[in-house]
Amino acid sequence: MSGKKEDFVPLVPEQVRMYVCGITAYDVCHLGHARSAIVFDIIKRYLRYKGLKVTHVRNITDIDDKIINRAAKENVSYDVIAKKYTEEYYRDMNMLGVSRADLEPNATDHIKEMIETIKGLIDKGYAYPVNGDVYFEVSKFSGYGKLSKKNVDDLMSGARVEVDERKRSPLDFALWKSSKEGEPWWESPWGKGRPGWHIECTAMSSKYLGESFDIHGGGADLIFPHHENEIAQSEAYTGKPFVKYWMHNGFITVAKEKMSKSLGNFFTIKDILEKYEPEVVRYFLLSTHYRSPIEFSDAQLTESELSIDRYYSTVTRIKDFLETAGAAEKPGTSADLEKLLSAFKDKFHHTMNDDFNTASALGFIFELIREANRFLDSKPSGQKAKELVIKTGELLAEIGGVMNIFNKTPEEWYRSLMKVKKLEFSEESLLLKIAERQEARKQKDWAKADTIRKELEAKGIILEDKKDGTTWKVKAG
RNA sequence: GGCGACGUACCCAAGUGGCAAGGGAGAGGUCUGCAAAACCUUUAUUCAGCGGUUCGAAUCCGCUCGUCGCCUCCA
Incomplete structure (x- = not known):
């Protein structure tokens, strides 16, 4: 929150409660998603290695405009899309060696909790319903902007904030959205609708980690407005500090520009793993500090x-x-x-x-x-x-x-490299070649031995002669 | 326009007050039948530029230039 490094002191000694924003399940994951997942996976592993008891929550957003749009486009129900891309996500994460979180809640399993929170916010005067929608009234929360270091006046003067007649202020954001014809809906005190994006993290983090917890993580692009809004909702609702330490990973860039869906300059995890060993991707992402941008x-x-x-x-x-x-x-x-x-x-x-x-x-x-x-x-x-x-x-x-x-x-x-580099021959035929060459070497037929070695090298295999035999490996790089 | 981050060798990259980690690439060498791997030597008297603070600055402060990000969905 200070924008600086601070000494880590958990709220409960020896215990760490950590919430990391996962994905919205509307499309396949790209390398940026992998970075966030891997970074916080390492953080968790290290904290545990140091003997701390870590509870790690990573949510999955399974209801959202993007999911609904995708579902409409493919003419299926929203949950088919959410389920499909949640599965893809887990497949990618498994490949990359990202461990599962202790709790991986879905938004749609927590509609009740979200409605409770929204009700509370209305009761306390921080939110107001309008025609089936409910908005959070930003001006009522004095700390708004403290994470992203923005002030409300600057935001107000920014021409890019969307204008919506129903909101009291352009900065107000939706806690609950009424459903249009054909959209998925849940029953609520304000009519049929669905939750806004930010409220799920407030409701689910407090359910599983408590009203105040230690670490909240995610990509740096979530700082504003997502995490700022989470703070506003959560602290307005509980009156307590929401999160002690915010951690945000930097972006992956392509030609210096942020890799993102909207720019279209992204590489999916699946595509990358076609060409590179998963460990290579992991190593690559760890070879730069997690907060710095990393050029792909x-x-x-x-x-x-x-x-x-x-x-x-x-x-x-x-x-x-x-x-x-x-x-x-x-x-x-x-x-x-x-x-x-x-x-x-x-x-x-x-x-x-x-x-x-x-x-x-x-x-x-x-x-x-x-x-x-x-x-x-x-x-x-x-x-x-x-x-x-x-x-x-x-x-x-x-x-x-x-x-x-x-x-x-x-x-x-080396077997894994062989696979990913699609070298087309078997280990047996390789060993046969080596044996043949060994025989030639014994005869001091260096020309033949060198020919075999060169032949294999052209196919991506390096031979190493050692005292007691020859070993092979796949040429890296 | 507002806010923020970054700029370290040929490339990537760590280092946030006390003699500039590490990887890749290049050159030379040792080893080897020749290679490969490994090791050794070598490649930044200097950290975008300028000025300031300090006994001492890549590191702190100010300005300039450059790059990027956020301010709208985003990991």
């Missing part, structure tokens, strides 16, 4: 893919080392690695505690990767070396686990 491009996603590949290459090295390391105690150059290992968690916690700086956290991971590689390059062996390497692997897995990335085996990663 193939080059960016390709870079993310290369970064992840570097990670899995090192995991492979770690595995190889643990399988083959000798027993003789050879310390190698372990000093830097040991130093980094002992400082690593503190560094990670520190940067994540500072407003969830995942980009910085990823940087630390690659520092550790480099030190681990350096250590392995120094050809260590023996029990102590193994322990260091095991510790490294565990730390990487732990931190990756919090961000829900880096949680595959290298084999799974």
Whole structure:
């Protein structure tokens, strides 16, 4: 609310109540929806990792003008549209590794609660009914504009506020809308109608999290008017502070412009996942701080893919080392690695505690990767070396686990890459080729060995000759 | 017009008062049959520009320029 970073102190010690605006189920999701979902998923995971008890609510708007329009266009009932795109949403989210919220309420299951809230607002003089509609009277709520830092006079003078004769002021917004012919409706004290958009979040958040709670999140485009209106409704109704900490993720841009439905410059999650591994998308979205804009491009996603590949290459090295390391105690150059290992968690916690700086956290991971590689390059062996390497692997897995990335085996990663890059041959035929080449190498028939290697490379497979055999991987990038 | 955010190397990006993380790309090297991977060296005496505060500024303040966002549905 201050517009600045603040120390996080939950209202109830050790417990975090968090409400995040989900989607309106009227169309397939684009990458912008993915960003919001992933950002708040990580925030939840990190808070839990730190031992806090988190209750996470994420709503789904299943009644709204856009849904009604879409339904009319497709000549089906509104709930068919809502159901269809809710399912699509969950499919996308599953693919992206976004965990489910603890509660995922639908607007239409909470009509009763909304009507109660609206009634209360009328009773308290903050809202007025007009011909079956109910409006919130903004001028009655003195704090209006405190989140979006707008003042009522400026808004009034703005020519873009739509004029509606029935409203007392152009700034007033609908709590309840009377239904027109053929539209879905619910019975209410003001006649047949449906709820306005903002009221569902007020009614559902207070039902599941209480009148005051800790974190409310969503995309930055929801700040005004949605979240501003939520504050007005909620605080007018309860007389209590609504939300302690507001968190808003930045936009995804395409050619510097906000990716959005109305501009038509959006990429759907489905389309992106046709070309990129889900982990790549996740990594990409975490590689910039959540509040900053992030430019979407193939080059960016390709870079993310290369970064992840570097990670899995090192995991492979770690595995190889643990399988083959000798027993003789050879310390190698372990000093830097040991130093980094002992400082690593503190560094990670520190940067994540500072407003969830995942980009910085990823940087630390690659520092550790480099030190681990350096250590392995120094050809260590023996029990102590193994322990260091095991510790490294565990730390990487732990931190990756919090961000829900880096949680595959290298084999799974390369198989997944193979699929997404649509490489058209089987692992068996690949192994056959490798065996054939191995034979050639034994005969020192380098020409043949190189031909096979080049042939595979042209198809997107990289071979790596190691002491005790040849391994394959999919060419990243 | 009002309000707000941002501008860090060739590209992406962290850093909000004490010697500029990390990734990609480029160049050179070590290793290798040759590669790949990895590692090493190298690429910002400088953080859009100008001025101020300070022992000290990418970081705080002011102005200028540039980009974007919100003010209407939006993640």
